[in-house]
Structures are given as C-alpha cells and as structure tokens.
Amino acid sequence: MAQAPATAPRTMFGKIWDEHEILRHPSGPSLLYIDRDLIHEGSFHAFAELKRRRLKPRRPKQIFGIADHYVPTLGRSAADAASPAIARMIDTFDENMKWGGMRHFGLTSRDQGIVHVVAPEQGITLPGLTIVCSDSHTSTQGALGAIAFGIGQSENAHVLATQTLWQVRPKTMRVTVDGVLGQGVTAKDVMLALIAKIGAAGAGGHAIEYAGRVVRNLSIEGRLTLCNMSIEAAARLGMIAPDEITFSYVRGRHFAPAEQEWDMALDHWRGLASDEGAIFDREVTLDGAEIAPMVTWGTSPEDAVAITGRVPDPASFGNAEKRKAAAKSLEYMDLTPGTALDGLKVDKVFIGSCTNSRIEDLRAAAAVLKGRKAVVQTVVVPGSTRVKEQAEAEGIAATFRDSGFEWRESGCSMCAAMNGDVVGPGERCASTSNRNFVGRQGPGARTHLVSPAMAAAAAITGRLTDVRRI
Incomplete structure (x- = not known):
C-alpha cells in the first residue's frame, strides 16, 4: 500500500x-x-x-x-x-x-x-x-x-x-535576530535597527514572525515592543511563537483559560510554532551583538542610527526620492548633516505609549535616575491603571516624582497627541513612542524615538545621551 x-x-x-x-x-x-x-x-x-x-x-x-x-x-x-x-x-x-x-x-x-x-x-x-x-x-x-x-x-x-x-492572506517573512544584545540595548533598539535596515515599507504585505536567540531571550514586554512596531515597517502584523515564557505570563490572568482547561489549551498552544523546514516568502537576519542604542533623526522610523552616529547627508542616499525625503526631514527637524546625535539638545521627554509603557519599561527608565533630577519637562504615562498601581507599589513612581518627572494617569497621551498632551511647535522631544512623522506629537513637534532608558538619560542631561555612559 x-x-x-x-x-x-x-x-x-x-x-x-x-x-x-x-x-x-x-x-x-x-x-x-x-x-x-x-x-x-x-x-x-x-x-x-x-x-x-x-x-x-x-x-x-x-x-x-x-x-x-x-x-x-x-x-x-x-x-x-x-x-x-x-x-x-x-x-x-x-x-x-x-x-x-x-x-x-x-x-x-x-x-x-x-x-x-x-x-x-x-x-x-x-x-x-x-x-x-x-x-x-x-x-x-x-x-x-x-x-x-x-x-x-x-x-x-x-x-x-x-x-x-x-x-487577503499576506505573505510571510521571518526576521531572525541571533547573538546577544549588549549593555543598554533593548527590544526598541532591535526594532529601530530592523526598520533602518529594511525600510519603512520593507515588510509591506507580509506577516512577520520574529525568531532567533535574541527574541527567545526577550521578556513578554520586550516581545510586545517588537510586534508593536511591526506596522512601522509596513507589515500587516508581527508574531512570536508561544513558549514557556508565554505560558507562564498568561497563566492565571483574568480571561486566561481556567485551571481545569489549562492542560488542553497548553497542548494546542505547543503545536502552534512553525514546523521545522517551514518556508517563508522572505528571510531577514540581524546580529544582536551589532545593535547599539538607537535614535531617529528624521520623520520616519527608518531614519534611525546608533546614538554614536551622526545626522546623514541626504546626498549619501542611493536614489533621488530618498535624497529628497531626507532633505525635507532635516529641514523639518532643524538638523544639519554631520551633527552628532549624542549631545543634541532636547526640550521635552515622553515615556509612555503602547510601545514602551509597561512595568518593565518603567523599571528600566527609573534605574537610570539614581537620584538625578530632570532638567527638561518629562512626562511619564503608564500603559494601564494596573501598571500605575504596580509602579507605585514598587516605588518607581516615587523615584520619578523625586527626579522631577510628571507622573500621570494611563492613556495614549503624547504619543497620539489627541488628548491635549502635546509637544510644542519647534520643540524637540525624546520619546518612547512608535512614530515620528511630521506633527505626530503636535503641530511642528520634532520627535526622536528612543528606548525608555535612553529617554530617562535625555531627561536628566537635557540632551540625547548614550545611556551606556550612565
């Protein structure tokens, strides 16, 4: 037979x-x-x-x-x-x-x-x-x-x-991030590095699956940050195979399966991971060890470089369309080619958004402070009331307040700038949000996307600052 x-x-x-x-x-x-x-x-x-x-x-x-x-x-x-x-x-x-x-x-x-x-x-x-x-x-x-x-x-x-x-069923893309992240490098930096590599339209029409050692070692909070910014590369969605970290995170949550249903749910979930030999329409790889703390200089998430880098010259880009876009971005951002990003003065700092407002993000930001004081207005908006309560119970909120940060109620706040929380015209903001296009944080606002730790460093120095020095 x-x-x-x-x-x-x-x-x-x-x-x-x-x-x-x-x-x-x-x-x-x-x-x-x-x-x-x-x-x-x-x-x-x-x-x-x-x-x-x-x-x-x-x-x-x-x-x-x-x-x-x-x-x-x-x-x-x-x-x-x-x-x-x-x-x-x-x-x-x-x-x-x-x-x-x-x-x-x-x-x-x-x-x-x-x-x-x-x-x-x-x-x-x-x-x-x-x-x-x-x-x-x-x-x-x-x-x-x-x-x-x-x-x-x-x-x-x-x-x-x-x-x-x-x-319509999208195509599939696997992004494999291997190696080990260096000190001060986070999921936010990984995502900005990816978008800088493939472009803001680089994943158009695809569903991204993130894989590799770096991804497997991320907490759920870090994984949420990766998938959150998938859309900034024009992906239809982002996803990560559930594993023991996932199962531990989910168990016992209010709407999770009850204990009598848990084993059955777990059996199903364990079978979801991509099979060995599964074919993706596109493969992209990154070496985590090569990624540094990142910062954006322009008006697209793809306009990102290491904090040790400089504002690029539009003439260095390979096609006329990109050269024109870069020149327009620099005009809006009031930057000149060759300017060092480490040390660039900022007027405001925002820590929050659906990208970076979870308890792990707030812990990372608070860890940078160590008794230092904010020298520019800094607004911290937890991602939920539960996160706010946890941060207050752990003393994180007190750390922010003692450093002169504004501690707010939960919401989208200055990320979407729809509720009155805005960056003023011409002001430069170090932000943990996900978008930096023209006017995103308010008319005329100039946004530099960074991780929570990098945002906290900017708050206490008044400048974009390599957090690894702090």
Whole structure:
C-alpha cells in the first residue's frame, strides 16, 4: 500500500489562519472567524452603522471596549478631557458599550489603560487567536502567538455584526535576530535597527514572525515592543511563537483559560510554532551583538542610527526620492548633516505609549535616575491603571516624582497627541513612542524615538545621551 504524502511543514501564521478560515472566495480573500474585537472610543462610526442597519453585536462577550486615545491623563473622568467634544466622544463610547452589552473598561475601572497594554495584561490576548482592533498597533498582540491586525471602522462594523471578516492572506517573512544584545540595548533598539535596515515599507504585505536567540531571550514586554512596531515597517502584523515564557505570563490572568482547561489549551498552544523546514516568502537576519542604542533623526522610523552616529547627508542616499525625503526631514527637524546625535539638545521627554509603557519599561527608565533630577519637562504615562498601581507599589513612581518627572494617569497621551498632551511647535522631544512623522506629537513637534532608558538619560542631561555612559 502506498504511503500517504507527508504534510508539508507549515508556519505558525499558516496554522492559525487555516484554523480560522471559514471559506475562501474564488477571487482570493478569505472569510476569517475573529476571536476578539478590541474597541476604543474612535468606534462611534461603527456603532452608528450597526444602529442604522438595526443590528446588534453578534457575540458581545468577545468584544472588549477600552477608551485610550483621547482620555485625559490629569484626571479620570470625561469632565477632565481636553475639550467638550472629546468629553462627548468618551461619553458616547460608554453609552455604545452599554447598548451592545459588551465588556467595557471605563475611565474609573482598575482595568482601564491603553488597549494594547490591557489586552495581554488581562489575558484577553491568548496564543492562537485572531484579534482585530481599529488601531494599526494591534500587531502588538502577536507577541503571544496570535494573528492580530488593525482594521477600519467599516470593517469593525462587519466584525461587530458577524464576528467574521474578509481578508487577503499576506505573505510571510521571518526576521531572525541571533547573538546577544549588549549593555543598554533593548527590544526598541532591535526594532529601530530592523526598520533602518529594511525600510519603512520593507515588510509591506507580509506577516512577520520574529525568531532567533535574541527574541527567545526577550521578556513578554520586550516581545510586545517588537510586534508593536511591526506596522512601522509596513507589515500587516508581527508574531512570536508561544513558549514557556508565554505560558507562564498568561497563566492565571483574568480571561486566561481556567485551571481545569489549562492542560488542553497548553497542548494546542505547543503545536502552534512553525514546523521545522517551514518556508517563508522572505528571510531577514540581524546580529544582536551589532545593535547599539538607537535614535531617529528624521520623520520616519527608518531614519534611525546608533546614538554614536551622526545626522546623514541626504546626498549619501542611493536614489533621488530618498535624497529628497531626507532633505525635507532635516529641514523639518532643524538638523544639519554631520551633527552628532549624542549631545543634541532636547526640550521635552515622553515615556509612555503602547510601545514602551509597561512595568518593565518603567523599571528600566527609573534605574537610570539614581537620584538625578530632570532638567527638561518629562512626562511619564503608564500603559494601564494596573501598571500605575504596580509602579507605585514598587516605588518607581516615587523615584520619578523625586527626579522631577510628571507622573500621570494611563492613556495614549503624547504619543497620539489627541488628548491635549502635546509637544510644542519647534520643540524637540525624546520619546518612547512608535512614530515620528511630521506633527505626530503636535503641530511642528520634532520627535526622536528612543528606548525608555535612553529617554530617562535625555531627561536628566537635557540632551540625547548614550545611556551606556550612565
């Protein structure tokens, strides 16, 4: 009897996608079952569409609502919002969540925070799930071994009404980071180094799987940072195979499987990793030992170099389009070619965002201070109320306050600059956020992306500073 052909090795992405594919249209797109829909206060268009069509959420217990983009960080009520219009948006969000009977973490809840921080923290994000949110940084959730990506509000309405979504299957890319990271080098630096190498459009149309020794040695917080910034390389999503670090992190969280279900869940999760011999459409490698603390100089995350580097000359770029873009960036950033980045004066520092506002990030920033004082305005915004409480219990918040840092309530804050927390026109900010394009942190703001430790170093020196000296 002839043997059946062996099943071809599959990627983790392929396994999860195939498990959730309901049907495939002849023209290409697949109808996927969606396990989790994360919703923030910008969702009013989706709810308006549901009400117009007299529809209700199909599976409300799989919808999680968390206000984050516009919420105030100097108070915990809509009345503290930056404007009456924003207060109405937050109130409307609360009303819509109640109308739909969905899980809702309001401003006064201990579970409130940035949606991409709260979801893993609460066990909403689990290995093997499909997760969507009307925010591009939904890719963050892939750090636990999930397919997670951002969607628009019309797509959000479709998910709310059907718990499904049409999607074109992306290609796959494996990014392998081997070696050992040096002192002062973090997941944020790894990601900036990757984007500098492949470009801000380098992963367009791909789902990235991160692998290699450096990735395996990262904490969940570090992995969340990697996957968060996948979108800055134009990837559809980022993901990391779940392992013992993942399982230990997930176990016991509020929405994680109960103990009587744990072994069954674990058996499934252990099978998600890409098979040996699985073929990816593209392979990229980095040597972790060669990565230094990074900083951006321009208006794209790909405009990044080691802190020991200098502002490049636009003439050094290989094509006319890039030369033109670099010249325009330098004009906006008020920088001249050849300027040393180590020592460049800053006006403000921001520590927060869905990229770098978790407890590990705050610990790293606080460890740099050692009794030193901030010499420029520095705002610290924890990623969730739970993170805030933990930082206060550990004495981290007191360390920040003693150093003259502003300690705020949780929210997106100065990353998105939608809630009144902004960088002023012409001001230069060292920021732990994920984007540095024109006006991202406010009209005329000049953003330099750095890690939390690098941000803290900038706060106490008033300049971009190689944290390894501190």
